[in-house]
Amino acid sequence: MNTGLDADRYFARIGYSGPRSATLDVLRDLHGLHPAAIPFENIDVLLKRPIRLELSAIADKILARGRGGYCYEQNTLLMAALQSLGFAVRSVAGRVQLNMDGVVTARSHMVLLVSLSDGDYIADVGFGGLTLTAPLRLEPDIEQLTPHGTYRLIRVGAEFQLQARLDCQWTAMYQFSLAEQAPADWDMANWFISTSPDSIFTQTLIVARPVGDSRHALRNNRLRVYRPDGTTEQRLLSSPGELADVLRHDFSLMLPPAEELADILSIAGV
Numbered sequence: 127m128n129t130g131l132d133a134d135r136y137f138a139r140i141g142y143s144g145p146r147s148a149t150l151d152v153l154r155d156l157h158g159l160h161p162a163a164i165p166f167e168n169i170d171v172l173l174k175r176p177i178r179l180e181l182s183a184i185a186d187k188i189l190a191r192g193r194g195g196y197c198y199e200q201n202t203l204l205m206a207a208l209q210s211l212g213f214a215v216r217s218v219a220g221r222v223q224l225n226m227d228g229v230v231t232a233r234s235h236m237v238l239l240v241s242l243s244d245g246d247y248i249a250d251v252g253f254g255g256l257t258l259t260a261p262l263r264l265e266p267d268i269e270q271l272t273p274h275g276t277y278r279l280i281r282v283g284a285e286f287q288l289q290a291r292l293d294c295q296w297t298a299m300y301q302f303s304l305a306e307q308a309p310a311d312w313d314m315a316n317w318f319i320s321t322s323p324d325s326i327f328t329q330t331l332i333v334a335r336p337v338g339d340s341r342h343a344l345r346n347n348r349l350r351v352y353r354p355d356g357t358t359e360q361r362l363l364s365s366p367g368e369l370a371d372v373l374r375h376d377f378s379l380m381l382p383p384a385e386e387l388a389d390i391l392s393i394a395g396v
Contacts, residue, residue: 130181131206135189139163148212150242150261153249157261158273160204160251165194165335165377168327172393177320179312181206192380194335196327197252198316201236204251214241215249219311220302223287224256234315237302239264248279248288248302255334255343255352256290256299274336274354331394335377342376346394349376366391 137143140159145152170177170187177199178184184203187193194200201217208215219233238249246264251257260272266281269291276291287301319325326332333344341352349372351359363369369391373379381387 200252220300
């Protein structure tokens, strides 16, 4: 299927050189490589740049300029890559529940539903520090082990809730319906999330990337590294140079110009 994506460039960006067929093994390979190569980040939101969801704009930002993005950009790119290989994929919407203390949020999180011959799977390479690194079978009440954690889906009425096992207990991440979303739905959600003063993305620097068997997560100037044995390393970044080095090396980001980076550093409290 011609999606308008330069698939060769995408595969080079994530380091994939395997088969180009619509199989579960290929889905797993792409889902593991994508978040390791393309970090979750909201730098352009903090710089008050419009976040454009046209595939050409996403490809320019992520593939040509070595940047990352948040859920709409990440999952739109993955969806185009999967469709180019012949996968049947559609986007669905979820209400974020992690750290929401029972508040009912809008359906603002993009999730992908991938249909294979043996059933449906969800794919999601855009959920920050808990981003999936493998697809999950759309089957409730089974524990599903991934390279970076254990997850499960439970039914909530006609919807599904995704939970992660954190600190020996199940924690809700988001709840989603299976209704397909149109590009216009994402344009509206993206505008609110990237411009509202109430959005966490307009207030806080958030960068995340799985590195090896660990997860690296940056929130403003606080860097955490979550190890597979359950331990967490943490440090505060105390200088602009230190933060820039972390963005460049830990998160493999090509940085914006120095004057724009200074604005980010100010928001991050460095």
